[in-house]
Amino acid sequence: MGQTEQKQSWWNNGQNRALVFQVVLTLAVVLFFWYIINNTLLNMEKRGIATGFGFLSQAAGFGIIQHLVAYDETYSFGRTFLVGLLNTLLVAVIGIVFATIIGLVVGVARLSSNWLISTLAAVYIEVFRNIPLLLQIFFWYFAVLRGLPLPRGSWEVNESFFMNIRGLYIPRPIFESGFSWVIWAVVLAFVVAFVIRRWARRRQAETGQQFNSTLAGLGVILILPLTVFFAVGSPLSWEVPVLKGFNFKGGMVVIPELTALVVALSIYTGAFIAEIVRSGILAVSHGQTEAALSLGLRPRRVLSLVVIPQALRVIIPQQTSQYLNLVKNSSLATAIGYPDLVSVFAGTTLNQTGQAMEVIAMTMGVYLFISLTISALMNWYNKKKMLIER
Amino acid sequence: MTVYTKSSSADLLPPVSSVGVIGWVRQNLFSSVGSSLMSLCALYLLYMTVPPAINWAFIDADWFGMDRDACTSGGACWVFVTVRINQFLFGFYPSSEYWRVVLAFSIAGILVAWLLVDRAPYKGFVGLITLVVYPIVAYFLFYGGLGLEVVETHKWGGLMLTLILATIGMVCALPLGIILALGRRSSMPIAKSFSVIFIEFWRGVPLITVLFMSSVMLPIFMPEEMQIDKLLRALIGIIFFQSAYMAEVVRGGLQAIPKASMRRLRPWDFLTGSR
Numbered sequence: 001m002g003q004t005e006q007k008q009s010w011w012n013n014g015q016n017r018a019l020v021f022q023v024v025l026t027l028a029v030v031l032f033f034w035y036i037i038n039n040t041l042l043n044m045e046k047r048g049i050a051t052g053f054g055f056l057s058q059a060a061g062f063g064i065i066q067h068l069v070a071y072d073e074t075y076s077f078g079r080t081f082l083v084g085l086l087n088t089l090l091v092a093v094i095g096i097v098f099a100t101i102i103g104l105v106v107g108v109a110r111l112s113s114n115w116l117i118s119t120l121a122a123v124y125i126e127v128f129r130n131i132p133l134l135l136q137i138f139f140w141y142f143a144v145l146r147g148l149p150l151p152r153g154s155w156e157v158n159e160s161f162f163m164n165i166r167g168l169y170i171p172r173p174i175f176e177s178g179f180s181w182v183i184w185a186v187v188l189a190f191v192v193a194f195v196i197r198r199w200a201r202r203r204q205a206e207t208g209q210q211f212n213s214t215l216a217g218l219g220v221i222l223i224l225p226l227t228v229f230f231a232v233g234s235p236l237s238w239e240v241p242v243l244k245g246f247n248f249k250g251g252m253v254v255i256p257e258l259t260a261l262v263v264a265l266s267i268y269t270g271a272f273i274a275e276i277v278r279s280g281i282l283a284v285s286h287g288q289t290e291a292a293l294s295l296g297l298r299p300r301r302v303l304s305l306v307v308i309p310q311a312l313r314v315i316i317p318q319q320t321s322q323y324l325n326l327v328k329n330s331s332l333a334t335a336i337g338y339p340d341l342v343s344v345f346a347g348t349t350l351n352q353t354g355q356a357m358e359v360i361a362m363t364m365g366v367y368l369f370i371s372l373t374i375s376a377l378m379n380w381y382n383k384k385k386m387l388i389e390r
Numbered sequence: 391m392t393v394y395t396k397s398s399s400a401d402l403l404p405p406v407s408s409v410g411v412i413g414w415v416r417q418n419l420f421s422s423v424g425s426s427l428m429s430l431c432a433l434y435l436l437y438m439t440v441p442p443a444i445n446w447a448f449i450d451a452d453w454f455g456m457d458r459d460a461c462t463s464g465g466a467c468w469v470f471v472t473v474r475i476n477q478f479l480f481g482f483y484p485s486s487e488y489w490r491v492v493l494a495f496s497i498a499g500i501l502v503a504w505l506l507v508d509r510a511p512y513k514g515f516v517g518l519i520t521l522v523v524y525p526i527v528a529y530f531l532f533y534g535g536l537g538l539e540v541v542e543t544h545k546w547g548g549l550m551l552t553l554i555l556a557t558i559g560m561v562c563a564l565p566l567g568i569i570l571a572l573g574r575r576s577s578m579p580i581a582k583s584f585s586v587i588f589i590e591f592w593r594g595v596p597l598i599t600v601l602f603m604s605s606v607m608l609p610i611f612m613p614e615e616m617q618i619d620k621l622l623r624a625l626i627g628i629i630f631f632q633s634a635y636m637a638e639v640v641r642g643g644l645q646a647i648p649k650a651s652m653r654r655l656r657p658w659d660f661l662t663g664s665r
Contacts, residue, residue: 018577036611039612039613040611042613113421117425346599357610367596371593
């Protein structure tokens, strides 16, 4: 290879070129940030805005319609951050659960051999995927939930669940002393189920004898806590909402903003997840199913041992980005006044304090943190499920 | 010995239950007990929802009139849509200047159609006009100047604004996204890490906080004498946000190319500087 010996000019050497390019790039980025920071400090000085996070300990002085931790006007701006964050997480978790269920059901329905069912699923997917999420949130909030009756004419189920324009009223569970035993029983039951599963797997690997560990585990998880629950004298009662005057008292209330947001988010994301589930199932070639069937596996085992594990490999990466989208989309809550992080902290708190830099940085930091955490978790899970190639 | 001849008996038709409408229904709707139950449930659901919806939207609806008083039949009130159609399309753009918007979009439509037709002549020239000359023309048509009345961006709105934001966003985000994708795949550590940080940052935050940031923070970032138009601020946010997503799409495409063909041809060596 005499050609490589050929004399090159300094500039034609790839490594030198890369070095120069990267030095220039770094300088440009540093200069850009220096320019921005310099401007920012000058502007802040001119407007008389003090930088720093001291405002977080000042009293907030505004109310928030839904708070999962104790909060009223006397709490600090720092507390509003926590309240908003918890509200965002609440929407995200409920939304992810419902979206996954809807997505699974609709995705499977889309593949059904029943023409009506698969067409309905297809219509659902195409309609809800192609309407902007913000419009859907508006639809559920302004068109559906604002059209509900006043408290007096509430829709009710069994005199304990009430739905009206002010929200969904449901009974509140009251845990009496001794309920901790039930919680411990639940924990114990899960441990026992896990141990049974491991034992059954090892025995099958060693002797080939099968043991229905799923059924046994489910049985333990159901029976053990129930037995303990009745043994310590049913330490749980319900506080039912009652109509008093113009509104309901007692029980728990799900504010209409939360309902609208959760419904819109789960229906919208569910449509995407349905397509992902379908793509995952279709990605497993039919030959695999036929091969498994010809080995004598029953259809259910074919599904759980052959189709689903391989489908998951296709599904998981896309599912991750859908979950991330859901968390980020939950910030559209601002539009209907649900007190999430953006609405409470980047909205009201920002307006009251004027600390734009700090507030926006904290808000974006939180979303960045949630996003990176979820994707790290899903990457870890994905790696576990990935095809091990040699 | 009997000999089979084709005409000895007429071909039997398939059973009625497996062809035609009945056959299709049996096969696709009532193939099993479970399937039949699901079909019946779905039919009931459709019966409960579709006729009332059609009734509300079309049969009981009011279409014409000037205001709410025209809506008397209890169905949908489309009167507002017909009365305010201009606001849906143009926002608060002055009505005497509507022709400018229509003209700008028409030119865009003709240029794009030209580029989409397979055998159209002078494609390169038209493409150049679309990318270089048209934006300038469109700017003066939408915003004004050169003798046209100036229409401030806060008066823009409706479908027109949606299309403008979407088009400029897509056109600007694509090249930026390609550069970012190449940066992320490059072997230069600094260029790579800058690209990764940029992409992951914009993908990790919601668009609404990006818009918040660009409207609240951009004025703070810039020197005081430099006032950035509100629409432009939003546009910058959208472009950065979209370019990060575009970069990942491009990266996916690049990853699908087998390594061997990459080694054979690496036209961007001049950029990455690697051998």
